[in-house]
Amino acid sequence: MSTFGFVEYKDASPEVRAIYDDMATRKTDWINNFWKAIAHDPATLKRTWESLKVIMGPGAIDPLTKELIYVAVSVTNNCHYCIASHTASAFKKGMTPEMFKELQAVIGMANETNKMVTGYQVEIDEQFRPPLQ
Amino acid sequence: MSTFGFVEYKDASPEVRAIYDDMATRKTDWINNFWKAIAHDPATLKRTWESLKVIMGPGAIDPLTKELIYVAVSVTNNCHYCIASHTASAFKKGMTPEMFKELQAVIGMANETNKMVTGYQVEIDEQFRPPLQ
Amino acid sequence: MSTFGFVEYKDASPEVRAIYDDMATRKTDWINNFWKAIAHDPATLKRTWESLKVIMGPGAIDPLTKELIYVAVSVTNNCHYCIASHTASAFKKGMTPEMFKELQAVIGMANETNKMVTGYQVEIDEQFRPPLQ
Amino acid sequence: MSTFGFVEYKDASPEVRAIYDDMATRKTDWINNFWKAIAHDPATLKRTWESLKVIMGPGAIDPLTKELIYVAVSVTNNCHYCIASHTASAFKKGMTPEMFKELQAVIGMANETNKMVTGYQVEIDEQFRPPLQ
Amino acid sequence: MSTFGFVEYKDASPEVRAIYDDMATRKTDWINNFWKAIAHDPATLKRTWESLKVIMGPGAIDPLTKELIYVAVSVTNNCHYCIASHTASAFKKGMTPEMFKELQAVIGMANETNKMVTGYQVEIDEQFRPPLQ
Amino acid sequence: MSTFGFVEYKDASPEVRAIYDDMATRKTDWINNFWKAIAHDPATLKRTWESLKVIMGPGAIDPLTKELIYVAVSVTNNCHYCIASHTASAFKKGMTPEMFKELQAVIGMANETNKMVTGYQVEIDEQFRPPLQ
Numbered sequence: 001m002s003t004f005g006f007v008e009y010k011d012a013s014p015e016v017r018a019i020y021d022d023m024a025t026r027k028t029d030w031i032n033n034f035w036k037a038i039a040h041d042p043a044t045l046k047r048t049w050e051s052l053k054v055i056m057g058p059g060a061i062d063p064l065t066k067e068l069i070y071v072a073v074s075v076t077n078n079c080h081y082c083i084a085s086h087t088a089s090a091f092k093k094g095m096t097p098e099m100f101k102e103l104q105a106v107i108g109m110a111n112e113t114n115k116m117v118t119g120y121q122v123e124i125d126e127q128f129r130p131p132l133q
Numbered sequence: 134m135s136t137f138g139f140v141e142y143k144d145a146s147p148e149v150r151a152i153y154d155d156m157a158t159r160k161t162d163w164i165n166n167f168w169k170a171i172a173h174d175p176a177t178l179k180r181t182w183e184s185l186k187v188i189m190g191p192g193a194i195d196p197l198t199k200e201l202i203y204v205a206v207s208v209t210n211n212c213h214y215c216i217a218s219h220t221a222s223a224f225k226k227g228m229t230p231e232m233f234k235e236l237q238a239v240i241g242m243a244n245e246t247n248k249m250v251t252g253y254q255v256e257i258d259e260q261f262r263p264p265l266q
Numbered sequence: 267m268s269t270f271g272f273v274e275y276k277d278a279s280p281e282v283r284a285i286y287d288d289m290a291t292r293k294t295d296w297i298n299n300f301w302k303a304i305a306h307d308p309a310t311l312k313r314t315w316e317s318l319k320v321i322m323g324p325g326a327i328d329p330l331t332k333e334l335i336y337v338a339v340s341v342t343n344n345c346h347y348c349i350a351s352h353t354a355s356a357f358k359k360g361m362t363p364e365m366f367k368e369l370q371a372v373i374g375m376a377n378e379t380n381k382m383v384t385g386y387q388v389e390i391d392e393q394f395r396p397p398l399q
Numbered sequence: 400m401s402t403f404g405f406v407e408y409k410d411a412s413p414e415v416r417a418i419y420d421d422m423a424t425r426k427t428d429w430i431n432n433f434w435k436a437i438a439h440d441p442a443t444l445k446r447t448w449e450s451l452k453v454i455m456g457p458g459a460i461d462p463l464t465k466e467l468i469y470v471a472v473s474v475t476n477n478c479h480y481c482i483a484s485h486t487a488s489a490f491k492k493g494m495t496p497e498m499f500k501e502l503q504a505v506i507g508m509a510n511e512t513n514k515m516v517t518g519y520q521v522e523i524d525e526q527f528r529p530p531l532q
Numbered sequence: 533m534s535t536f537g538f539v540e541y542k543d544a545s546p547e548v549r550a551i552y553d554d555m556a557t558r559k560t561d562w563i564n565n566f567w568k569a570i571a572h573d574p575a576t577l578k579r580t581w582e583s584l585k586v587i588m589g590p591g592a593i594d595p596l597t598k599e600l601i602y603v604a605v606s607v608t609n610n611c612h613y614c615i616a617s618h619t620a621s622a623f624k625k626g627m628t629p630e631m632f633k634e635l636q637a638v639i640g641m642a643n644e645t646n647k648m649v650t651g652y653q654v655e656i657d658e659q660f661r662p663p664l665q
Numbered sequence: 666m667s668t669f670g671f672v673e674y675k676d677a678s679p680e681v682r683a684i685y686d687d688m689a690t691r692k693t694d695w696i697n698n699f700w701k702a703i704a705h706d707p708a709t710l711k712r713t714w715e716s717l718k719v720i721m722g723p724g725a726i727d728p729l730t731k732e733l734i735y736v737a738v739s740v741t742n743n744c745h746y747c748i749a750s751h752t753a754s755a756f757k758k759g760m761t762p763e764m765f766k767e768l769q770a771v772i773g774m775a776n777e778t779n780k781m782v783t784g785y786q787v788e789i790d791e792q793f794r795p796p797l798q
Contacts, residue, residue: 002255003353003366005530030260034246037253041367043453048246051446055238060231065198066239072202073243075651076209078344078743081250082243083653084261087668098193100668101706104651106199109188110206110215112644113167113181117214119607119636120170121615121795122135127163128217130387131404136619136632138796174633176719184712208385211477211610216387220402233402234440237385245378252341252370254349254529263653264670268521269752269765271663296526300512303519307766309586314512317579321508326497331464332505335471339509342475344743347516348509350527364459371454372465376472376481379433379447383480386436388401393429394483396786397537474784477610482786486535499535500573503784511777518740518769520662520748534787562792566778569785580778587774592763597730598771604734605775608741613782614775616793630725637720638731642738642747645699645713649746652702654667659695660749 007039015042019049032085064093072107139169148175152182165218197226205240273305281308285315298351330359338373405435414441418448431484463492467502474506538568547574551581564617596625600635607639671701680707684714697750729758737772 009020009031016039020031039045056066067090074082087100095103142153142164149172153164172178189199200223207215220233228236275286275297282305286297305311322332333356340348353366361369408419408430415438419430438444455465466489473481486499494502541552541563548571552563571577588598599622606614619632627635674685674696681704685696704710721731732755739747752765760768 002253003529033255033258037255055242061235069205069239070243072205073209076206077247079247084257088261102194105188106202108644108648110203111647112640114210114212115643116640120135122166122170124217125166128221130402136795241378241382244381245374248377249374263668268519269662299521299524303521321504327501335505336509338468338471339475343513345513350523354527368460372468375454376469380476380478380481386401388432388436390483391432394487396535507777507781510780511773514776515773534785565787565790569787587770593767601737601771602775604737608738609779611779614779616789620793634726638734641720642735646742646744652667654698654702656749657698660753
């Protein structure tokens, strides 16, 4: 369920259907709930999908690594939907169980030390100050 | 600065100095403020350093990718110290400016969609539900 | 359900019942679970309700706008109960579907740029520094 | 300062300069640090600016209200840069000191009750469950 | 500094001055910046101070423990002002350096396991489900 | 459920079983889902359990107070599993309903004032700056 329910393919406007078709040419063989929920706002659906295609596609960082980063953000934000969907997506792109376990360990460790450094009110070292390049 | 100030090498107990020496055998040529701040609690320093060595070391995920994940968590948590130190560390391990830019774009996108899916109260698709393996 | 269950009207002490009655004079025709959960702590129930009445009532910002702000905070905090209750409340106070969609887009955008500016470690412009008035 | 420093107008590529010029036709008489920081990534600069123009522009919700929502998200995320820039922006668009004060009170209250409802583990009322429209 | 600057005692209205006087009868011998910042909104100053006095005063939980809890929340929220002021306050109420160190270790650990349990998408055990009393 | 399902005692490797046995010598008479989920990664299970035993055990801060701090972090992070398990654990270690209520009030208040001080962009008082000891 979602605030306005889901826009299914058969009920979609041509504008929304075109985006669903574009998704189908990619690895997804069905449209997930997130897209069907925001399809009530076709402009947002289009903008979000087009940004996602560019940002999550191949580049200087490979798509699987991008999924690991996405999961790390989603876990830190405690977003259950995003954790579920991007963990599934990462497995589909080649994440192994060993990688999953290391990913979770890194996320946990980073969250721990983020708070320790904050709690101890540690000042940033001169060597770490930007600009870095 | 930090809550209790920093424990410098010359003032460190043998226990703390042994950990600083272990750090020095690795790529760091100076001890950063975080370690010098928590060195007031040698047991925590030791436990944290030993966990970090294992978790951030080579494994199924390579050390540079682990730094990218660490930065993603730190940005999402808004931890300035950690962003500064792990961004510096990622550059040192080979992150290029292009990778940095893509990393930030992924982090931004993930934070945006995390909130959109939450705001629309989207239910998790059956296909995404664990167990996944 | 909640930690101690719910305090129903018929079982409420006179002190709690007086607050429930005050709620009933307002737009709510039933007492929601949040109030019935914290009614186990009558002093907190009273303090919270009285603050809420003042803060969310008419003022320099109208009540509907205040609900939009409440939803924005709740989505950012990922509080499902609060998102559900304040989204319902906003619709009741006149939020249209178009407003809902724009609200979610603003929340998503703000969360994205919050992280980009943080990840790039951008220093605050002199022109933005307080005092602003 | 920022990770790569700032791209000033005089040093900008024609692509970046075109975006800066577009910004200048709007109410900003100078380019702020955020844009000059991400201008190292022209594609991201362009995408972000174009999304922002659409999302923060007039619609079913007026631009000042959108700024209040932006501030609410930024405070909840603890993003100092965004709080500073969007508070300044809100004042410029007509936020009065009274509105600022009510905004902060709503943000504070929402953050408080978000956590109380979570801490008491309160289940969502049937009446609040989506779909709502 | 703060959005509107600070309301100093000598410039305060009688209403604000009465609250400052009430603060002075307690352990604080000077008014801190938070109170002087929100004193621009006397109703909020009064409401916040009166809630704080009740909530942070002696009860089933002692005032020092309440400060430790306050610090834990503030570190998790990454609120530098609150960390600084409540850490100082906790030391004043008797927190020892040993307690500070254990507090930080617990905060770090809790943040780590919060994320691990979330990342592994662990379902709540029946034994932990409320109502608990 | 969890990403890989649960490792039950009867199916556990000797390494995992040894940790489960160590848990059983303590107050838990059954292994909770968190441990059974991360048992798919025995090294992480071992490291986490051993850290937890030390950190949450008796010290300068008593175990019940540590549970209160754990709950405060978990509520602030909005981690439902952790709230459920550590609230149950706190009750088991002696938290009374009155303590629970005060704990929630402190958590709520801290979250509120964390955001007010941030929204007003209040600068840290000189008196609060570290080093504090």
